[in-house]
Amino acid sequence: MLACAGIVVSLMQSLIIPLVPQLPRLLNASPGDTTWAITATLLAGAVATPTVGRLGDMYGKRRMLLVSLVLLSAGSVVGALSSALFPMIIARTLQGLAAGVIPLGISIMRDELPAAKLGGATALMSASLGVGGALGLPIAALIAENADWHVLFWVSAGLGVAALVLVLALVPESSVKAGGRFDLAGAAGISAALVGLLLAVSKGAEWGWASAATLGLGTASVAVFIGWGFWELKTSQPLVNLRTLVRRQVLLTNIASLVFAFAMFSMSLTLPQVIQLPTATGYGLGQSLLAVGLVMAPSGFVMMAVAPLSAKISATWGPKWSLMAGALLVAAGYGSGVFALGAIWQLVIISSVIGAGIGIAYGAMPALVMGAVPATETASANSLNTLMRSIGTSLSSAVAGVVLAQLTASMGPVRIPSQAAFQAVMGIGAAAALTALAIAAFLPQQPKARNGSAAH
Template sequence: MSDALPRSAVAGGSAPPRPNAVVAVLALAGIVVSLMQTLVIPIVPELPKYLDASASNAAWAVTATLLAAAVATPVAGRLGDMFGKRRVLLISLMLLVAGSLVCALSEALVPMIVGRALQGLAAAVVPIGISIMRDELPPERLAGSTALMSASLGVGGALGLPSAAFIADHFDWHVLFWTSAALGVGALALVLTNVPESKTRTGGRFDLLGSLGLSVALVSLLLAISKGADWGWTSGPTLGLLATAALVLLVWGVYELRTTQPLVDLRTTARRQVLFTNLASVAFGFSMFAMSLVLPQLLQLPEQTGYGLGRSMLTVGLVMAPQGLVMMAMAPLSAAISKTRGPKITLMLGAVIVAAGYALNIVLMSEIWHLVLVSCVIGAGVGFAYGAMPALIMGAVPPSETAAANSLNTLMRSIGTSIASAVAGVVLAQMTTSFGSAALPSENGFKVVMAIGAGAAVLAFLLAAFLPGRRATPAGHSPVEQARPAETAVKA
């Protein structure tokens, strides 16, 4: 029996999918999901009017997505390892489509929050896509393909902002979500017809108690971080949520170490290569998002402030869009450096470039081309780093834990972005200047945030320096070699 038969039978087609098609479809799915995250940014100021709600309540349309994504990412990764990565990928895209349809039909706050939460449940598409690549691609294709898939997070976000701003300016706001639903259906169809099901599975029992414990801890932590500025950082709800997160994480960690089939294998996570990659991911998530908070405000603040550029949201999107293209262009270069020097060096190089980009931003922030240049430099650094992280993770975990390990790494980045939002919010709220009757963030406030972003990149560099120098090839065997035992079993 030929090797093609088992794979085509699993994929549901008559011939084995081509690697190029698998990579293109998975990267597209990642871009579609990351588009969803920036979809509402142009309409956030108008959401209270659209939904007949207060500004603080309307903000839950953003917060719900963050919380749902945090809960879904590690759970979906583990389910993918156990029951099939393609299956979980398809379910994630179905949730994206369902959430988009709910939002497209919404006229009130509650269904909008429900729809945005459903969209957030699709956040695991990128780490699961990377894990599918490990199982299906030949070794020589893996590094470049996973770098491209990882970069899709930034590509979708960068391209989504100008697209969403254009749609919001020229059409009814519901069109944003009809568009998201259509893109989700397209991605779903392409995955169904081009992506095979992985033969590498762990099976076993799902750790329901562990997933509930981690979900409670993550929701408590991220809710405190995202709402701390509104509630007050020393208020009862904020401190209570932080204490709950710390206590639940402690109990959860003890439980995970004692259970036979944990949601997260903490012993694997404690390996130096995994641990320091995840810590560096938090720092990088912080550093990348700091720019996303500073540049739009600089572009939109009135010119009369002396440092604002008085531009529209559409211009903001167009200024940020080249960053995504640069990230995509860096994927093959990141893979080449990882292949010759190791992903540790690629990660450290990315950190240096990001820190240089922020330093450049401190002195170049008065013209549109300055901000385009800065966003491209930082995007190049992020592209290097995000290409190296999956290689580092997969180089330290067995194939049976690939999806769970990549999902946890993605979660670490998300935690970093949440912390960046909170820190930047505090700095810009404290460092203000009077403009008429309003208090606006001052120029020095923006420079402080940029300096903190550079510091986070330097921290990522130092953390990466503790990584062992290793090849980018995943632990154990190559993806092809890992697949052979399963294929042999099917043939038998």
């Protein structure tokens, strides 16, 4: 049930992708303004993830899970009733605030499940972050092409309510709580720093990377992060225990997660464009958005299928080796993509290999984090790891956007990304995966991941 809730939440990331070209007309707004319907979800998720994780540790993980699902359902209803930009941004913000469901679910599993089942369960829950994104695109495309666009939000509202009811019925509240006082200043500080960073990254191409807005937000974000770090080290009950996060195992896992997420998202930025570009380009496949979804969907099923394998590798040799194996598979998938982007079957194989690597690596990340933090900080630590993945995908989007904008080819009066641009992005994805592999190699060996208990 928790994994299903995670998939429902991650579906929100790809929910409106089929609508993006039509949003200016549907919402009667400019193309630049309608991008806020996507940016709002990203920013809300970044703000909510660390805050909700800490609140879950303090006041109950199931309680905060339910709050997150209520926000998702409410946002979906608002979106279903919207026909203008402002209510749509509110709707997408509310949906983004549910991003903490996956780390909260992993933390509930640690508290409630027997040791023998924990590894496979947390691997599946962690992989749901990628599964929902992969499965959401074909579902959203099918609905968008055959029904009124508001149906997308009614469907997501129904899924949110179903998840809410089933969590109420089946998921127990954990007895592991930290208590204490909530660090409001710390929450405000990290929220401001993350909003500044992600705005600069996500809007940099539109505003100009050397513009005053982009540079100002980036500089302010760094300054706020530094001040926030000093505050968290000084306060007695911090939002994020930085002393725990700098432990070798947690620190390297989070860095590897960021780099790995950077690699993971490159697939979502290249394959859909290659599939949809006209065949007249010589490298486009001239297919519909629904075909994009059908090519990407197998990777989601593969992620779910390999979750038990990830748990088995972690239980036998340690989660470090699961992360390394996953990174190697992703690098192999992207490496193949540099040379083989000329047929649908090739793209299905590439996305499936990358999906297998994502599923194996994502399954290892919560085991590594929970193996180095006390039970009272589980939700907070898992939330920070999820946040690092989100930052990685945002950076990937920015870098790929620059590459695709610089390496172009002529198609009549317009410029489109060239074949070399797509090959370059695939190569960057392979390099990022190999970097994550190198970082993971320095993780300390942890023989067992099944019990999820703190190694210290």
